[in-house]
Amino acid sequence: MRRIKVNTATGRSVLIIGGKLNDLPSLLPPCRLFIITDNNVRALYGDSFPPAEVLTVQPGEESKSLMVAGELCSRLLAAGADRSSFILGFGGGVVCDIAGFVASVYMRGLRHAFVSTTLLSQVDASIGGKTGVNMGRFKNMIGTFKQPEFVLCDHTLLSTLPDTELLSGLGELIKHAAIGDRELFFDISASLSRLFEHDQVSLENLIYRAVKIKAAIVRRDPLEDGIRRVLNFGHTFGHVLETAYQIPHGIAVMEGMMIAAELSVWKGELPYTEARILKSTLESAGVMKVHDLPENILGLIIKDKKSESEYVNMVLLQSIGKAVVRKLHIDELKAFTEYFIQMEG
Numbered sequence: 184m185r186r187i188k189v190n191t192a193t194g195r196s197v198l199i200i201g202g203k204l205n206d207l208p209s210l211l212p213p214c215r216l217f218i219i220t221d222n223n224v225r226a227l228y229g230d231s232f233p234p235a236e237v238l239t240v241q242p243g244e245e246s247k248s249l250m251v252a253g254e255l256c257s258r259l260l261a262a263g264a265d266r267s268s269f270i271l272g273f274g275g276g277v278v279c280d281i282a283g284f285v286a287s288v289y290m291r292g293l294r295h296a297f298v299s300t301t302l303l304s305q306v307d308a309s310i311g312g313k314t315g316v317n318m319g320r321f322k323n324m325i326g327t328f329k330q331p332e333f334v335l336c337d338h339t340l341l342s343t344l345p346d347t348e349l350l351s352g353l354g355e356l357i358k359h360a361a362i363g364d365r366e367l368f369f370d371i372s373a374s375l376s377r378l379f380e381h382d383q384v385s386l387e388n389l390i391y392r393a394v395k396i397k398a399a400i401v402r403r404d405p406l407e408d409g410i411r412r413v414l415n416f417g418h419t420f421g422h423v424l425e426t427a428y429q430i431p432h433g434i435a436v437m438e439g440m441m442i443a444a445e446l447s448v449w450k451g452e453l454p455y456t457e458a459r460i461l462k463s464t465l466e467s468a469g470v471m472k473v474h475d476l477p478e479n480i481l482g483l484i485i486k487d488k489k490s491e492s493e494y495v496n497m498v499l500l501q502s503i504g505k506a507v508v509r510k511l512h513i514d515e516l517k518a519f520t521e522y523f524i525q526m527e528g
């Protein structure tokens with residue numbers, strides 16, 4: 184078990200990588216506890232929950248809505264939650280995003296923490312203090328920054344994760360390596376089969392190294408004014424594909440990374456051979472093909488919150504392990520998407 188501290192202006196967080204559910208009682212403060220979870224996680228792990236009032240949401244992205252957040256607030260109020268209560272989000276990225284959001288707005292903010300139960304949330308979603316809900320088809324349009332007091336990542340919980348969700352988590356794991364650690368990238372590539380066999384040693388080692396990358400970026404830029412944007416590598420195209428085709432977040436990010444790597448080559452930032460290496464690792468992990476870009480792709484990208492007027496912040500690679508943010512004019516992006524569609528077709 185290893186601990187990583189993230190101290191920022193938005194709060195302090197301790198990430199417990201390789202911790203165990205048994206550690207939970209010693210981590211929780213002596214407050215009235217409310218657990219927010221989803222039905223799948225409750226069915227699997229409800230027996231291990233500490234004594235608490237349990238609020239469940241439906242599994243899936245649809246639960247990341249203002250309506251569900253409002254319902255959770257009503258249920259907290261009805262159950263007597265007050266400013267001294269503590270919220271524990273127990274689940275994957277959807278649960279963390281909505282539980283973190285509710286914890287930051289209910290009565291202007293309650294203390295909170297996470298038990299992170301998917302690979303995607305252990306490497307990414309539970310870390311860094313971003314909370315969010317979607318507005319219709321646009322992701323994370325409403326949200327806050329609030330650091331969870333702790334994040335418990337017990338990798339044995341991943342043993343019940345379906346392969347598709349493991350693959351989705353692998354997307355964010357590979358992304359962290361692609362933007363910040365070349366050696367980690369090649370270690371992940373070499374460990375793919377062990378990861379799918381849920382090898383605990385490989386999982387802990389790779390998750391720890393990936394979380395260290397994210398934690399270092401979050402410490403430098405907790406509110407995403409600059410360097411933190413590199414964490415969005417693959418996300419501008421990924422969000423569009425995720426919503427258009429209803430595919431898991433991390434798988435959409437993998438496809439988005441393939442497109443962003445092509446864009447990096449097209450812009451002359453990334454050698455073609457590096458893009459090939461990235462693509463071949465993603466294919467070995469299990470990404471079959473990139474879904475067709477929707478016809479109104481540019482409109483969808485402009486609406487994405489990462490765009491500023493006619494320019495869009497795009498994260499490009501200069502090599503595997505080194506990312507840069509470039510402002511691209513929308514006309515340039517249009518020319519690229521036309522080129523990409525022709526190339527794929």
Ligand SMILES: NC(=O)c1ccc[n+]([C@@H]2O[C@H](COP(=O)([O-])OP(=O)(O)OC[C@H]3O[C@@H](n4cnc5c(N)ncnc54)[C@H](O)[C@@H]3O)[C@@H](O)[C@H]2O)c1
Nearest residue numbers: 223242275276277300301303304307308313340343344432
């Ligand atoms: N806040 C952030 O910084 C951040 C970063 C990355 C992604 N995200 C968000 O995270 C979300 C995706 O998270 P996710 O991939 O964890 O999806 P998820 O939370 O929907 O979980 C995926 C599925 O796995 C089930 N599940 C959870 N834990 C399980 C377990 N241990 N065993 C078996 N099944 C389990 C869930 O019930 C669900 O059906 C997206 O909404 C994305 O936008 C947020």
